[in-house]
Amino acid sequence: xxxxxPAATLEFRRATKRYSGQSRxxxxxxxxxxxxxxxxxxxxxxxxxxxxxxRMVNRMTDITEGDIRLDGASVRERSPAELRREIGYxxxxxxxxxxxxxxxxxxxxxxxxxxxxxxxxxxxxxxxALVSLDPADIRDRxxxxxxGGQRQRVGVARALAADPPLMLMDEPFGAxxxxxxxxxxxxxxxxxxxxxxxVVFVTHDIDEAIKMGDKIAIxxxxxxxxxxxxxxxxxxHPGDPFVEDFVGADRALKRLxxxxxxxxxxxxxxxxxxxxxxxxxxxxxxxxxxxxxxxxDAEGRPVGWLSERGLAGERVREELRSRPDPRIxxxxxxxxxxxxxxxxxxxxxxxxxxxxxxAGILSIEVIGHALNVPQEEVPAS
Amino acid sequence: xxxxxxxxQIHGRSGxxxxxxxxxxxxDWITSNLDRYVDPFLQQVFLVVVSVAVxxxxxxxxxxxxxxxxxxxxxxxxxxxxxxxxxxxxxxxxLQPITGRGKLTATIAxxxxxxxxxxxxxxxxxxxxxxxxxxxxxxxxxxxxxxxxRVEVPLALPEIMAGLRIASTTTVGLATLAFFAGxxxxxxxxxxxxIVFKSNVVVAGGLCxxxxxxxDLVILGAQRVLTPWTRARSA
Amino acid sequence: MQTTxxxxxxxxxxxxxxxxxxxxxxxxxxxxxxxxxDLAWQQIKLSAVALGIAIAVAVPIGLWLGHVxxxxxxxxxxxxxxxxxxxxxxxxxxxxxxxxxxxNVAFALTLLAIPPILTNTYVGVYQVDRDTVDAARGMGMRGxxxxxxxxxxxxxxxxxxxxxxxxxxxxxxxxIAPLAGATSLGxxxxxxxxxxxxxxxxxxxxxxxLAVAADVLLGLFQRAVTPRxxxxxxxxxxxxxxxxxxxxxxxxx
Numbered sequence: 001x002x003x004x005x006p007a008a009t010l011e012f013r014r015a016t017k018r019y020s021g022q023s024r025x026x027x028x029x030x031x032x033x034x035x036x037x038x039x040x041x042x043x044x045x046x047x048x049x050x051x052x053x054x055r056m057v058n059r060m061t062d063i064t065e066g067d068i069r070l071d072g073a074s075v076r077e078r079s080p081a082e083l084r085r086e087i088g089y090x091x092x093x094x095x096x097x098x099x100x101x102x103x104x105x106x107x108x109x110x111x112x113x114x115x116x117x118x119x120x121x122x123x124x125x126x127x128x129a130l131v132s133l134d135p136a137d138i139r140d141r142x143x144x145x146x147x148g149g150q151r152q153r154v155g156v157a158r159a160l161a162a163d164p165p166l167m168l169m170d171e172p173f174g175a176x177x178x179x180x181x182x183x184x185x186x187x188x189x190x191x192x193x194x195x196x197x198x199v200v201f202v203t204h205d206i207d208e209a210i211k212m213g214d215k216i217a218i219x220x221x222x223x224x225x226x227x228x229x230x231x232x233x234x235x236x237h238p239g240d241p242f243v244e245d246f247v248g249a250d251r252a253l254k255r256l257x258x259x260x261x262x263x264x265x266x267x268x269x270x271x272x273x274x275x276x277x278x279x280x281x282x283x284x285x286x287x288x289x290x291x292x293x294x295x296x297d298a299e300g301r302p303v304g305w306l307s308e309r310g311l312a313g314e315r316v317r318e319e320l321r322s323r324p325d326p327r328i329x330x331x332x333x334x335x336x337x338x339x340x341x342x343x344x345x346x347x348x349x350x351x352x353x354x355x356x357x358x359a360g361i362l363s364i365e366v367i368g369h370a371l372n373v374p375q376e377e378v379p380a381s
Numbered sequence: 382x383x384x385x386x387x388x389x390q391i392h393g394r395s396g397x398x399x400x401x402x403x404x405x406x407x408x409d410w411i412t413s414n415l416d417r418y419v420d421p422f423l424q425q426v427f428l429v430v431v432s433v434a435v436x437x438x439x440x441x442x443x444x445x446x447x448x449x450x451x452x453x454x455x456x457x458x459x460x461x462x463x464x465x466x467x468x469x470x471x472x473x474x475x476l477q478p479i480t481g482r483g484k485l486t487a488t489i490a491x492x493x494x495x496x497x498x499x500x501x502x503x504x505x506x507x508x509x510x511x512x513x514x515x516x517x518x519x520x521x522x523x524x525x526x527x528x529x530x531r532v533e534v535p536l537a538l539p540e541i542m543a544g545l546r547i548a549s550t551t552t553v554g555l556a557t558l559a560f561f562a563g564x565x566x567x568x569x570x571x572x573x574x575x576i577v578f579k580s581n582v583v584v585a586g587g588l589c590x591x592x593x594x595x596x597d598l599v600i601l602g603a604q605r606v607l608t609p610w611t612r613a614r615s616a
Numbered sequence: 617m618q619t620t621x622x623x624x625x626x627x628x629x630x631x632x633x634x635x636x637x638x639x640x641x642x643x644x645x646x647x648x649x650x651x652x653x654d655l656a657w658q659q660i661k662l663s664a665v666a667l668g669i670a671i672a673v674a675v676p677i678g679l680w681l682g683h684v685x686x687x688x689x690x691x692x693x694x695x696x697x698x699x700x701x702x703x704x705x706x707x708x709x710x711x712x713x714x715x716x717x718x719x720n721v722a723f724a725l726t727l728l729a730i731p732p733i734l735t736n737t738y739v740g741v742y743q744v745d746r747d748t749v750d751a752a753r754g755m756g757m758r759g760x761x762x763x764x765x766x767x768x769x770x771x772x773x774x775x776x777x778x779x780x781x782x783x784x785x786x787x788x789x790x791x792i793a794p795l796a797g798a799t800s801l802g803x804x805x806x807x808x809x810x811x812x813x814x815x816x817x818x819x820x821x822x823x824x825x826l827a828v829a830a831d832v833l834l835g836l837f838q839r840a841v842t843p844r845x846x847x848x849x850x851x852x853x854x855x856x857x858x859x860x861x862x863x864x865x866x867x868x869x
Contacts (some may be wrong), residue, residue: 009439012551058520060516060520061520081522081523081524082522083518084520084521084522085521085522086522087520089517089520091513091516091517091520093513094513094517095511095513095514095515095516095517095518095520096514096517097514097517097518097532097536098392098511098514098536098610099532099536099538099608099610100610101610108518108521109521109522112521112522112523112527142609142610142613144613145613154603160520197405234518292467312560365476391849404712454794460855462709462831463828466706466784466825466827466828466831467824467827467828468787468789468791468824469788470671470788470791470802470805470820471791471805471820471821471823471824471827472791472818472824473820474805474816474817474819474820475817475820475821475824477813477816477817478626478628478817485714534623547699550696550699550700551699553700553702554699554700554701554702554705555702556702556803557702557703557704557705558792559702561805561806568704571704571705571707571708571795572795575714576707576708576711576795576796577711577712577715577716578712579712579713581712582705582708582709582711582712583709583712585705585708586701586702586705586706586708586709589701589702589705590700590701590702590705593699593700593701593702596701597696597700
């Protein structure tokens with residue numbers, strides 16, 4: 001990738017938004033700093049001013065009092081259009097331009113900035129690949145031809161096009177169905193690990209906030225900041241009754257969102273292939289945590305749980321007792337993995353890596369064990 | 382009442398035999414007299430194209446003006462509405478003391494008629510642009526002008542073109558009357574006794590209808606070319 | 617200065633013509649003054665007959681088509697085709713094939729008036745909220761009741777818009793009716809040798825006023841038949857009322 005723009009620091013300095021005719025401000029004296037390269041989630045109930053606060057950063061909503069500084073420079077001193085070209089902007093309804101192809105949509109800001117055609121073309125393809133879309137396939141299509149999930153990815157790609165130092169995202173996955181939302185969240189986090197942008201992310205969903213945020217700013221009605229802290233601290237030391245209430249009574253379970261499957265010790269199950277000598281399989285069974293062999297294909301991808309009949313002869317035969325579902329990914333957060341296990345009404349499931357190869361077994365006991373790990377050892381993100 | 386009949390005198394026509402004498406539909410007469418229709422037809426085409434083009438420019442400008450100043454919409458609709466309602470024949474003569482007779486008068490009256498239609502369609506088209514596309518556009522860094530020309534107008538094109546189609550087909554009809562303003566056109570083929578001559582009426586009327594359809598198709602074709610995204614089917 | 621006075625002079629002469637009878641240019645006959653009323657009345661009669669029959673024909677058909685939600689291509693195309701036919705050509709066609717006179721012109725005008733009313737009635741009924749119709753059926757209304765009590769009242773503003781459009785078209789075309797042997801205010805306009813320029817302009821002024829008056833009256837009628845709830849709802853995407861747009865009825869292409 002070409003040299004990336006360094007991520008910017010963002011500082012709210014007693015930023016206030018007052019609408020004429022209303023007694024209470026929409027955002028009241030918001031002060032917080034987002035360190036470069038981190039995701040700050042603004043979360044709170046409806047009407048708490050989180051979206052307004054975000055929109056003040058790129059001056060879609062003007063600041064009444066106070067200031068917002070991007071890398072130390074006040075945003076009030078820049079012309080809005082110019083400022084916005086340096087800030088990525090992703091909204092819930094996505095807002096792709098229906099009359100432009102995907103490629104042209106993504107190229108919007110580079111075009112505004114006057115990049116030359118070749119550079120733009122290369123950048124568009126790079127970005128589409130970055131958000132897991134096939135450039136050759138998608139580039140010349142129109143938004144109407146894409147699914148909701150695909151459109152949202154294009155929205156993110158478009159925001160990243162000019163490599164801005166800051167990204168603003170307003171409930172970007174809110175309009176997507178829950179399954180795809182989870183995938184998009186994971187993908188975005190993977191992306192963020194690579195590109196490390198400073199992100200302001202607005203959501204009303206505390207679970208999403210905990211999953212996505214490096215720092216979380218909980219806002220209450222009237223645009224006031226209730227608490228600004230990393231997720232672990234928020235869960236373990238809520239600042240006041242409002243925060244405690246908003247985070248929810250299931251704080252302990254929520255901690256599961258802070259860990260990923262790859263972070264914990266998984267159980268082992270014997271991985272067998274068709275045609276393997278049964279004697280070897282029995283040997284593996286001795287040492288394994290799970291007493292049922294998992295049949296895998298030549299690449300190591302799970303095919304199914306082997307039944308006893310499969311071990312009847314000299315060599316392993318493909319006789320399955322059940323399918324290897326749900327397939328858990330290494331990158332899944334524990335909370336989602338637990339939900340999948342419960343949903344599938346199974347005690348354990350195979351974990352696969354990025355290439356789909358079996359890497360271990362996740363069970364409810366394993367998760368339970370992770371919950372018992374002392375507080376201090378819970379990773380920060 | 383005698384006056385009206387005096388206006389329309391049925392008198393015999395020269396040549397052509399009994400078909401023509403009886404004001405019938407005579408293919409022979411038509412083929413040998415087609416050249417009579419060429420000039421009026423061309424005059425009419427010219428009038429229509431100029432009037433719609435000028436109307437489009439004026440109404441388009443008004444719509445852009447009213448786009449950011451909503452309060453202008455009411456008054457503009459009021460004025461263009463009156464221009465639309467006044468029958469064109471009357472308009473030709475109301476203009477006569479000011480612009481006399483001829484192509485200018487006819488064009489002004491015809492332009493006046495198109496204003497309401499085009500203004501309404503441009504404005505509706507602009508209003509129909511999805512709000513999220515505008516929000517995203519502004520957020521990405523478009524200035525107001527850039528947003529207008531690169532996002533709002535293209536997305537309003539289908540509605541705008543629809544307005545142009547309506548305006549041009551109706552203007553063809555009205556331009557038929559331009560003859561009475563002294564501006565030529567196929568209207569001359571409908572006066573006096575010619576109005577009962579079937580062959581004549583079919584040709585002149587047919588040419589008008591063909592012109593209207595042709596213009597409609599041309600604009601429709603242009604719309605297809607200019608708005609490829611409207612044809613993209615969902616995945 | 618000279619041109620301004622002359623200009624006023626022509627309009628002044630026209631206004632004078634409207635109010636004072638005088639002898640025609642061709643001699644012998646009295647023109648102007650009360651004759652304007654007579655001609656205007658003739659035009660109104662002609663227009664009213666055509667409009668009345670058109671409503672009687674087009675509204676039931678439009679209601680039925682809209683209610684069963686069928687043949688939309690026909691219902692919309694009839695207006696597109698209607699627009700492509702120049703009114704003068706239509707009049708001429710009927711004059712050539714049916715002859716001259718009031719009846720035949722009225723017939724032509726009726727045909728002219730039908731498309732906007734038909735299309736607007738169809739669209740007006742079609743656009744009635746499906747949930748409302750469902751609820752009505754759920755309450756036990758038969759088809760005919762649904763039309764009468766739910767669809768027709770809710771479609772009335774759009775229908776009125778279509779009638780308004782037709783009325784304007786009909787009055788305009790009735791102006792040229794003298795070419796096909798029927799009396800109307802177009803007669804002075806088309807006979808400069810009898811009426812002179814004041815007569816032409818005077819008649820033109822009366823026609824203009826007549827047309828605008830009809831439009832305004834029908835506009836008031838349209839507003840009167842719009843249920844208050846619908847008026848509040850009929851905003852644009854941003855929730856602001858569409859200043860005067862809905863009133864003219866459907867633009868189809």
